[in-house]
Amino acid sequence: MTANGSPYAPHTDAETEAMLSAVGADSEEALFDIPEEVRFDDEFGIEARGERAVRTHVERTLGENDDLVEFLGRGHYDHYVPSMVDHLSQRSEFLTSYTQYQPEVAQGFLQALFEYQSMLVELTGLGVANCSMYDAASALGEAATLATRVRSVDGSRVLVPETIHEGRRGTLENYVGGHDVAVEEYPLADGNVDVDVLADTVDEETLLVYAENPTVRGTIEENLEAVGDIAEDNDALFVLGSDPVALALLEEPASVGADVVVGDAATLGLSTAYGMGLGLFACREEFLRQVPGRLVGAGEDATGRRAYTLTLQTREQHIRRERATSNICTNQAWVALRTAMHVAWLGPDGLVELAEDCVTRARDLAARLDEIGGVKAPIHDRHHFREFVVRTDQPAAAVAADLEADGYAVHVVDEHQVQVCATETNERAIDGFVDAFEVAAR
């Protein structure tokens, strides 16, 4: 290795010299065919560091983050990820591999993705799941562009709940922006879809109706079937937002008429990771040729054995270019692998149990907070999943700031509302949290 070279370029000086002479070049510089006027002969000013120094530096920098117990959700959740997931997903044959364009040498990852797709088919009841979008927001965006392709007549409206998470709404707007489609909101009634208003709002211009279960405010949606009917009556797609834990317990999307299910599948398999996710995308089989992203299918190899391969690739950008169903290439394959591992580790009983815990934890914590003077929890008279909105007589921002000073993080929803999320990862802090809440709410 040359002094000051890349530690991951293994050439000795002698080797470099020999290779240069093999290609007939005097120097490494001579290999670059870059005109003088655009050559860079300055420095970036980035100092090289040793491995240990980088680790220390990044750890110190991240150490500036406060140590808080998070009671946070709003569409992005923290569940305990078993050690097995870390250890097995980090096997280098998985982690350092590429997209499976040579399936014969990538059977392992292809099968794991096929298993991931299959799990989502089981959980949604829909015929097809792709092997990932970037996150819940981009999956919703892709569902909207799918709607522009599969609907027999053009439409100009996409309807979303008024409470939709800003990241999902903003991303959706950019995805439909090239299609002359506008995103519009419909109101909720006590944390659920206001069915009457929705029925009056949906018309022949409506491409899709988006609803969530659970909603971003943690309520379990009780009107899914009605939403499905309204969408169907107007030839609009019914797109449902959910996640793999909720899907194991709540109504099966296919049975309430959902055409597409989107969401963040990384509620299993990944920590909150500062918002890094896994876009879940499943839909009815009739949309198969319009699905965005990669699909793994089962086929046969020359020995007649079942083998797996990326399939229906003519939908994708590398073949179809500007007429592709999406521009997505690199996706979240490795996160999908981890999510599948986590689902498998839980098994059906473990997953259902985890989901039921999401109901009881939210119910129990809300009941405890509701006993505090100046606090109402939950504000919606609904069943909840993981999280709920709390009304505080004190300004919500002040309550949240006091809680943060005590080591707890909650969401500020508006002037007198905070939102609280309970999972197994913060359960041991609940007693202290309730005590701190009592003080903060005074």
Added chain:
Amino acid sequence: MTDDPLTFDQARWTDDEDTYEPLLSEKNAESVAVDSSLPDDLTRDSVELPKLSEPELARHYTRLSEMNYGVESGPFPLGSCTMKYNPKFTEDVAAHPKAAVHPGRSERSTQGTLELQYRLQDYLGRIGGMDAVTLQPPAGAAGEFAGILVARAYHEANGDDRSEVVIPDSAHGTNFASAAMAGYDVVSLPSDDGRVDLEALEAALTDDTAALMLTNPNTLGLFERDIVEIAELVHDVGGLLYYDGANLNALLGRGRPGDMGFDVMHYNVHKTFATPHGGGGPGAGPVGVTEELAEFLPDPHVRKSDGDYELYAPENSIGKVHGYQGNWLVLVKAYAYIARLGDEGLSDASAKAVLNANYLAEQIDYEVPFEPFHHEFVASAGEQDAADVAKRMLDYGVHPPTTKWPEIVGEALMTEPTEIENRRTLDQLAAAFDAARADSDETLASAPERTAARRIDQVSAARNPRLSWRELDDE
């Protein structure tokens, strides 16, 4: 004079004459009734999923991993993909518990995360010669989409209605798809001699041109020597110049898109900055822009104010291209890599990447029609079928090049060894090329034979799509 190719036998776990490693569902699946405290009408009746013990799962996934080939298995000279070694320590850096805070946390309580974002924005800006960088796009294609949306917002802010994006026909498919997603018509530019033809470009550029998207060096590994004139032509009609960062590994410390007249660019951190590809993601596709375009970057953006870091929405932001702030853990790894290498390491990486490509091309018997290339070259398999050559190369223990693309070279073998290979490995790699070249057409057509699965019939798989184990059960 090359060595013999490697010999290689990939692990192959077979259960019977019909399957390799069985599916989880075939090993054991159970249906459980859903028993809940919720009213019945809000819940499903049952869930059916695999049910296995942890030891069984560990074995299942270990076997699957053994039937998968990664950068640590052997050479991976996949053109356009920059399959570098992924330094182990970056995994540990990203595993730091404080890297994983919830995105809903207050700015006050996440100063460390914001500082790291700020520093990475700064590093990437220096490397690309760009004034402002967003980290939000979660992949290269998402970066293209964001970058073209920025271009669109810029034109709209100028009251300028433009409808076309010009793209050379040798570009990555994502360029065309991203431009279309942003609502543009695509104008394809012929590049018959391997580079942008200035006359053809001039003919394609009009008052309707929003942007020209360019990869430099291009997919043949050739540097667009006329880049200054190209930039002038595009700017003269009021268009913007977009840089596809897929091939940035050729330029580190040698040339910066920002100095060449590019207005917008994306970086592929899973290529240039060595974050693991993970079997197809997650990657990250930060976007850099000139000062003039900074006000259009996605929301939120990180800035420093009175010693504190804060998030804000740029004045005329395009809004969001991700629900939060992209693939953060991937970005942490990229930061660690850049901080490890520094100026000298980055510049050495591109020097060795270019040296390796030139050395490898020199060693192989296949013809390489276009030179002088940089970090990658496109060889022609000539009379052979490039796809079959690739299948045969698998038998020699290497991952083959990208095949049949770009189409300007017949039976293309698009090869990018990256800087991580030493001479001995390159000689073995060359031996694999030459062995495949010497093999008969019959041998090529029946390859591979040493991989877990033999040649897969992709046509039948597409004709009869079976995309979940449910569909297999129904057979």
